[in-house]
Amino acid sequence: MLRFWAMMGGAALLVAPIAAAASETPMAAPAQKQRLIVLSDIEADPDDTQSFTRLLLYASEIDLEGLIATTSVHMKTAIHPDSIRRILHAYGKVQPNLALHETGYPGADRLLALVRDGQPGYGMAMVGAGKDTAGSRLIIAALERTDPRPLWVTAWGGVNTLAQALYTIREMRSPAEAKRLITKLRVYTISDQDDSGAWIRRTFPDVFFIVSPGGYGAGTWTGINTLIDGADNTTISNTWLREHIQQGHGPLGAVYPDVAYGMEGDTPSWLSLIPNGLSVPDHPDWGGWGGRYEYYTPPIATVDPSGFSNVPIEPETRPIWTNAIDSYMPWQQREYGRAQTPSDRQIKDFRAGIWRWRDDFQNDFAARMMWTTEPFAHANHPPAVKLSTPERITVKSGQRFVLSAIDSTDPDGDSLSFQWFHYAEVGHWRTVIPNGIAANIHTVDFTAPKVTEPREAHFIVRVSDKGSPPLTRYARVIVTITP
Numbered sequence: 121m122l123r124f125w126a127m128m129g130g131a132a133l134l135v136a137p138i139a140a141a142a143s144e145t146p147m148a149a150p151a152q153k154q155r156l157i158v159l160s161d162i163e164a165d166p167d168d169t170q171s172f173t174r175l176l177l178y179a180s181e182i183d184l185e186g187l188i189a190t191t192s193v194h195m196k197t198a199i200h201p202d203s204i205r206r207i208l209h210a211y212g213k214v215q216p217n218l219a220l221h222e223t224g225y226p227g228a229d230r231l232l233a234l235v236r237d238g239q240p241g242y243g244m245a246m247v248g249a250g251k252d253t254a255g256s257r258l259i260i261a262a263l264e265r266t267d268p269r270p271l272w273v274t275a276w277g278g279v280n281t282l283a284q285a286l287y288t289i290r291e292m293r294s295p296a297e298a299k300r301l302i303t304k305l306r307v308y309t310i311s312d313q314d315d316s317g318a319w320i321r322r323t324f325p326d327v328f329f330i331v332s333p334g335g336y337g338a339g340t341w342t343g344i345n346t347l348i349d350g351a352d353n354t355t356i357s358n359t360w361l362r363e364h365i366q367q368g369h370g371p372l373g374a375v376y377p378d379v380a381y382g383m384e385g386d387t388p389s390w391l392s393l394i395p396n397g398l399s400v401p402d403h404p405d406w407g408g409w410g411g412r413y414e415y416y417t418p419p420i421a422t423v424d425p426s427g428f429s430n431v432p433i434e435p436e437t438r439p440i441w442t443n444a445i446d447s448y449m450p451w452q453q454r455e456y457g458r459a460q461t462p463s464d465r466q467i468k469d470f471r472a473g474i475w476r477w478r479d480d481f482q483n484d485f486a487a488r489m490m491w492t493t494e495p496f497a498h499a500n501h502p503p504a505v506k507l508s509t510p511e512r513i514t515v516k517s518g519q520r521f522v523l524s525a526i527d528s529t530d531p532d533g534d535s536l537s538f539q540w541f542h543y544a545e546v547g548h549w550r551t552v553i554p555n556g557i558a559a560n561i562h563t564v565d566f567t568a569p570k571v572t573e574p575r576e577a578h579f580i581v582r583v584s585d586k587g588s589p590p591l592t593r594y595a596r597v598i599v600t601i602t603p
């Protein structure tokens with residue numbers, strides 16, 4: 121109880137006694153985790169080191185299966201696996217403290233054993249017979265492992281080590297076996313940082329592939345660090361990073377380098393693998409911390425073809441998961457007896473699918489960095505969202521329906537805030553369905569619009585605690601509306 125009062129800043133709130141029941145044992149790691157192999161051109165830009173620092177704080181929630189040093193168009197003749205090991209050594213110093221907060225953090229030795237050299241040179245010139253590397257062999261071994269889950273490979277630089285793995289699979293396995301392995305792949309590349317991403321898409325038209333091809337000006341990933349005009353950009357400022365990540369937060373925070381070009385341009389490739397109740401990785405069109413993507417063949421005119429890229433930009437040959445436009449109205453904070461509501465200002469942009477969650481995932485990062493040095497009682501932990509209604513319901517046109525997250529809890533006993541909304545870009549009903557009453561309460565009612573054939577609408581509840589920093593988790597309800 122004392123801890124609870126301290127976390128509330130001693131504010132004179134009337135608190136239900138349930139707060140005293142707050143747990144101080146580590147939270148349980150999620151039962152189902154995504155598998156991830158990272159390809160990184162670490163040292164081409166300090167931001168790969170930033171992305172690794174953040175990723176290791178989620179090593180309890182994502183099964184890391186390979187950390188591979190690669191080249192890219194920005195660093196064509198060198199790879200730096202030792203730079204990955206350096207971050208892992210810093211992680212090793214804080215892993216015991218992280219384990220006070222959540223189960224499932226692997227020891228540094230286990231992660232050090234996953235570091236590999238990828239292709240030592242640039243692009244497709246380094247792919248072919250006799251060019252297997254430790255990195256490409258690790259990818260094949262991971263695909264061949266008996267595991268029903270998909271395997272994510274995210275490229276933070278060039279992707280030719282994956283191209284080599286696919287080349288070898290095509291040459292050395294039967295067509296049926298190759299198809300079986302390739303079906304397990306989920307690829308996300310941060311733009312095209314060598315010429316092998318386009319080759320993979322052309323040569324293996326069935327590979328699940330998320331990318332913003334073309335110039336970096338078309339990159340959805342830029343939503344992580346682009347300044348939003350007229351909005352509050354505090355959580356990506358250098359001051360915020362210094363205060364919440366870099367300084368005074370132990371050895372892992374200390375390895376987080378200053379921003380040189382842009383903060384963590386590679387992070388969106390894996391951010392949606394964090395199980396936060398919002399992201400469903402196999403549905404990039406449903407949206408998540410890493411952005412929202414739709415499946416189509418982007419015309420070359422839409423991919424910033426004359427923008428900065430350094431890799432030849434060619435027309436796409438088949439559908440891929442790529443840029444999708446979100447409309448987002450930032451919620452305004454209103455003091456003195458007024459409910460939080462969306463502002464009048466609408467941001468409609470292909471990067472908004474990342475922007476809209478940015479404060480949430482930045483605060484999550486800051487809280488986990490505190491986990492590296494603080495005991496459980498001195499740090500914040502995210503709420504556990506619990507729906508009181510099913511995850512899928514069917515209603516008729518004109519029917520009123522109620523969605524509730526009233527039974528949500530917080531491991532620290534924190535007070536919770538709620539936001540319910542219809543995610544209008546997702547599903548088959550694109551007109552915003554307003555809520556009947558205030559949206560910032562745990563139980564909200566909506567009225568189904570009139571449809572002429574069955575339509576699906578997605579509703580999200582965003583649940584934030586009032587800890588420091590405030591942490592947010594979500595739940596999604598898919599409503600099928602019938603005539």
Ligand SMILES: [Ca+2]
Binds near residue numbers: 164
């Ligand atoms: Ca990179």
Ligand SMILES: [Ca+2]
Binds near residue numbers: 531532534587
């Ligand atoms: Ca909390």
